[in-house]
Amino acid sequence: NTAFIRKNFSVILERTVRELNGESSISLEEVPPAKQQIVCSRSFGERITDKDAMHQAVVQYAERAAEKLRGERQYCRQVTTFVRTSPFAVKEPCYSNAAVEKLSLPHRTAGTLLPPHAES
Known part of the structure; x- marks a missing residue:
């Protein structure tokens, strides 16, 4: 019983039980949105002065x-x-x-x- 689980435990556990019973609780995006930025960043082991x-x-x-x-x-x-x-x-x-x-x-x-x- 999901109401019992929610009352005695948490909403997260209730969602987990629903998912295990085949009921989708979290919608998944079919196509993820395009990134707004790409980062290429590195640290150097020593100081670069050249x-x-x-x-x-x-x-x-x-x-x-x-x-x-x-x-x-x-x-x-x-x-x-x-x-x-x-x-x-x-x-x-x-x-x-x-x-x-x-x-x-x-x-x-x-x-x-x-x-x-x-x-x-």
Whole structure:
């Protein structure tokens, strides 16, 4: 009796009993909604101070983001690139900065996802 279970236990247990008896309590989406964002973020084991090494990392993340977009058959209209130093670094100030690039047309290839300042 589900009323007894709900009264003496919980709504969650009641739903579980209903599900076990073949009654759907939680509706499942047949098609999940499209993601609003894709994040490709990594931490480095050591501090990067070389501009070329940072550029290469940004390129790799853009390539990975483009892969994810194509895999999900999605496009993007905005790219945000951010950097931050470790907040745990001793005796070093924490640095954080970001660049946002709004794309005039939706894209999903790495070359078009890179902000103009990251290409050079």
